[in-house]
Amino acid sequence: MSASLPPADIRRHFGSDNYAGVCPEVWEALHAADADHVPGYGDDPHTARAQGLFRELFETDCEVHFVFNGTAANSLVIAAACEPFHAVICHAFSHVETDESNAPGFFAHGVRTLPIDSPFAKLLPADVDRVCRNRRDIHASAPRVVSLTQATELGTVYRPGEIRALAEVAHAGGMLLHMDGARFANAVASLDLSPADVTWRAGVDALSFGGTKNGMLGTEAVVLFNPELRRAFKRRCKQSGQLASKMRFQAAQWIGMLSGGAWLARARHANSMAAHLASRIPEIPGARVLYPREANAVFVDLPAALAERLWSRGWRFYNDVGPGGARLMCAWNTSRSDVDQFVSDATLLAAP
C-alpha cells in the first residue's frame, strides 16, 4: 500500500483542490456530448455553445479557446503577446514564475519573467511602474505583459480597483494585463461581483479561466478580451499540442458548469469550507492563520512538531508555497466534517 494514502477514516485532506474528483454537472454534460457524432478540433455545436456561454457570462464579445491545463493557458497568452525580446512582470510567488518549469520562455522563445516580491502575493502598481521604467532601453528585455493571479497563490483576492490600477500602469507602459485565474471562480465568489467587473471592465486583456481545480475533469479556458491577442491563437494551440481532437468533451465540461451556474456554486462552497476552517484554527494550540482568508485556501503557521504528526497521521497539505506555512486548500467537495475532523485531530495531536 502506498505510504501517501491516508487512513481510511480520513476521506479528504487539504493538499490541493486538484486532489478532488469531478463534479456531477461535468459528468452529466460529458455523457450528453458522448451521444453525438460531430466534427473534431472545435468545429462542433458543443464548442460553439460553450463559447457562447462565455460571451454571455462576460457580457462581451470575447474569443475563447480550451486547453488541457493552466500552464498552457498562461504560456499561450504570453506567447501571443510577446516577441523574443519581451518580458513578463509577475509576482515572485506566481505560478508563472515558480511552477511552470520555464514554460513561458519555452512557448515564447527568449521571453523571461521579471518577478516582484510584495505583500500577500499581490502586485502593486508602483512596483510594476518602477520595473517597467528602470530598464536599460535596448539593452534590457522589454516588459510586455503584466501577469497577476486571481485568487493569488496565497489565497488573497484583488479588488476591481486594484486590478484597474495595475491595468492603467500596464497600458501606459505599452503592456498587456493577463490574469492567471486558475482559481478565478473562487475569486469571483469571494468578491460577489460580475465576472465582467473583475476582468475586462477593470482592464484585463486576457484571462486563464481555471476549470480543473473547480471540479472539472481537465480543461482551462483562455478568454481573450483584447482582439490584438487573437491572431492565429488556434494555431498556437495546435502547435503546442493543446488543440483537443475531440474538443467537444472539453466544451461539454464548460457547458455543464456554466449553463446552470455550478461554476460559482461549487467555488462558493469551497470558499465557505475555507472560512469554516479558518474560523476554527484558533482552537488548535500554537496554530495561527497567516494571511487574510479570502478564497478557498487557509495558510496556517503550525508548530513544526504538530505539522509532522498531522502528516504521519495521513493529513496532506503543502508546506512550500510562497514564504511557507501550511497551505490548507479546500475544494468543491470538502465537507464540514472533513474540516471538523482535521481540527479535532490537530487539537489532539497538539497536546504535549
Ligand SMILES: *Cc1c(COP(=O)(O)O)cnc(C)c1O
Ligand atoms: C494550478 C495552477 C495553475 C495551473 O496549473 P496546471 O497544473 O498547469 O494546470 C496556474 N496558476 C495557478 C495559480 C495555479 O494554482
